[in-house]
Amino acid sequence: MYGFEAMTFNIHGGYLEAIVRGHRAGLLTTADYNNLCQCESLDDIKMHLSATEYGPYLQNEPSPLHTTTIVEKCTLKLVDDYKHMLCQATEPLSTFLEYITYGHMIDNVVLIVTGTLHERDVQELLEKCHPLGMFDSIATLAVAQNMRELYRLVLVDTPLAPYFSECITSEDLDDMNIEIMRNTLYKAYLEDFYKFCQKLGGTTAEIMSDLLAFEADRRAVNITINSIGTELTRDDRRKLYSNFGLLYPYGHEELAVCEDIDQVRAVMEKYPPYQSIFAKLSYGESQMLDKAFYEEEVKRLCLAFEQQFHYAVFFAYMRLREQEIRNLMWISECVAQNQKSRVHDSVVFIF
């Protein structure tokens, strides 16, 4: 019954909720970011991070460091936290936690298929895959010539199998088909995750509906902006939008016909939650749109921790950690390229 989770949640979820709240307390603060932004080199960044939860992961890395190394090692921290929580979780929390990784699984599938199309070595591609999205038969993706084979040989035994029904064709894989496949899979995944959360009900459904609806709306805006000037038709663009969210269905109809950033802005400003995002941008400019969306997302994710006895805290923690790793990546790039004046262009403070 909604509102009575306090009676039963802690039986199975109490330990892990305490764990994830402890992890949340370990996220970097504004003071940490101020110190990192003043670093002169990547070794300085490593030294500052040694006092944080990333310390054990970076301490054995030799100099000179690269930005990709910092990102990889920080990602290992996220993976370790996730695996600990997953192995302690019972149903339905374990399924909920697995849902969180399906996005990375889709990215890995597309990476392997695209790399194989470009005649790259499979081992090289596997090293670039996100660890949260790995599955046993992922290397077999390299032998598939079209989507039907992709499904039949590999993906039928993975959690992504149900998402393939809309994009199974015998057409050979090319860059356009792969892009459509990626977005169709992600759309199906988001809708499935949304339905799963609705089935869980209670506070989880309430908070996750808001977070996933925001994700779906952000995807719709990004697909629209990125497809301007490409060969993607309006109908194909409309088919990639998710069937839920604040913009569904009328916002999607308007976004599908947009031909420039200002038209997208005109559509989005009709929706009060997105007015503040687009108010930060000047006309014709989209460079700061990503940061504006990330800031809004972080605000919503932090609010998830204000309530207890629900699963959205796990989703919020994973996303906040990913945002933190993105921040560290950006700070490292600015320091490595000696462009520290640009640091605050893309860093989103969490606390």
Add this chain to the structure above:
Amino acid sequence: MEERHLTVDQEPPQEAAEVVNRREVRLEPGAEEKLVLQFMDSLNSYLSFSHSLSSTLGQAWMELASARHSMGTARLNTSLLDLKFHPASTTLKITECDDDAKARFVLRKWVSPEEVGEDEDSNSTKSSVPADDDDEAVRRERAKSLSVFGILIPPKLRAAQQSFERALETLVEMANMQSSFLNSFHQLHQEVEDNKE
């Protein structure tokens, strides 16, 4: 130069003074000063282009980092680059003119595979072919070049591509300026050596 060189070879040694006089008569008044000015102009242009290249490349790398931040490292990394054989969309032609022994670098950008075999003489007078942003073929070639990272790519990656393009044009201009001032220096040096004789 070549004409002078042949004249010197054909004249007997005892006529060397007459050759020098003839050469002095053939030179335009102020030719040395002109060469010095040309040398200084080329060097100045080279240094300007060098500064411009530094800032353009800095901007390009930051835009690429920004695109990686937006797309994620899985979507934008070196392992996605296409290793299949395909013709180059941008070519550099080096021509050496016999009259002034100066190398010229000509950049031809966003050439579609159908145009690769065409005669390039019509484009050889300019040091680089400026890309016409309204040209549908150029836009298609640019998009094709970026399609290794996907079709739905953010504007930041396109901006990075254009910045690297500008950097490439600047490099070619620098090469031409370098060729020009080295040629002027060589001619001046030759004049000085000849005057000593």
